[in-house]
Amino acid sequence: MAETTAVAVPRKGRPLEAVLERVAARADATELADSIISTLRYEKAITKGRAEDPRNVYERLADYSDLGHPHRPEFTLLRDDRDGLPRRVVFDSVTVETETGPIQLVGREEPFRSLRTHSFAFGFDSADLVLEEVVALRPEPLDSIADVNARIDPHDTDVRVVTGLGDTVHHTLMATPELLDSYRADGATRKFVAEYEGELCISPRYERLVEAVLGTDVMQDVEFCYPGDGQEEEAGIAETGVGVYLTMTGGTARDHGLELGTQLFPSETVLMENVEESTDGDAAVTALFGDVETELAVQ
Structure with a gap:
């Protein structure tokens, strides 16, 4: 049996939806992806006061998560920044079978930083965070994701951008x-x-x-x-x-x-790799998420 590869992803929002849409398109998992996206959109509507539910947040969480089934999504609760700091339902994890092996998407508040601390070999986050944290400032402008890796100091981090998902x-x-x-x-x-x-x-x-x-x-x-x-x-x-x-x-x-x-x-949501943590056995990730036309060379 192929070893499962863990990939860090955001717990909610547009970047997570971009990852799930790519999974739906390439791993025959449309129903799974749609169920996660619709659940989180519904919870966001409750958070924003646009929807009401007679169940409390713990009852909803129990209904959403099926811990006895390895390929059903799991959700968790985080404190929201609204008055009173109520709990909000967010994505936790799911395992997806692909042609090259199983991949486990694992929710993290800061996927990019999880890669920087070597907790994961692969992860997704906004390209903005890479610019805000590790890209060197230079006199000339930076105008494309393809040029990001050249601006990362290898002494600062082992993380590199692999490809974008096109949710631009x-x-x-x-x-x-x-x-x-x-x-x-x-x-x-x-x-x-x-x-x-x-x-x-x-x-x-x-x-x-x-x-x-x-x-x-x-x-x-x-x-x-x-x-x-x-x-x-x-x-x-x-x-x-x-x-x-x-x-x-x-x-x-x-x-x-x-x-x-x-x-x-x-x-744009980008796939990132910690080049010190990835192995030859992680081809399942790049096969599922990589794009021949936009994939970037890891430097």
Whole structure:
């Protein structure tokens, strides 16, 4: 019997759904993936007050999890950050049979850091976290996932990016037409930022990411600022005049009178490998999740 390979995945959210959708497509596990996704979406609706359930959270957890069946999903409870710190149902684990061997998806709050501490050989997380934690800042901009590994110091971590899953939204540069006109800029571009002096509005957690994708050279006369408490990012950018935020359609940005500009970097769920922990027997992971057209060379 082939040995089971453990893969760290997020406990909830878009990155976990991207992993499950890839499993559904390549491991004949559509029903399993759909059941996990629908359960977590339902629990999110309860958390947000958009749905009600007569069962308490412990009763729901018992109904969702079947500990006696190795190939049924398990869920667990975590404290939520809402008032009173209530418990929330999140993904815990499931084992999936593949043509090259069984894979166990294991939920972790911070999969990337689980790989950094050598707890797993493989894992999935947002590419954003790699930029925020280990990618070196350089004068030239970073604009593709394919270039991430070259920016990772091998003395800092053994983790490398293998491939992306294509669930892409973009960190996009945006600005008000008035500010662009004052600089006689031909749109919100990297060239505009290089000439710009002043505040640039971003989410606080993205300081290092934005500096990496813009490059340190253009940041010399730029100072980060942030939306006010409870304020939408697009609203804060509109007040500042220029900023960077995630966009899918850009509709909210346009509603605030912003002009969408250069897509600076893709925010995408990525498969990562700790090259010191993986073995030749872990081919099941790359066979299931790898993509010939987008797979990256591990350096």
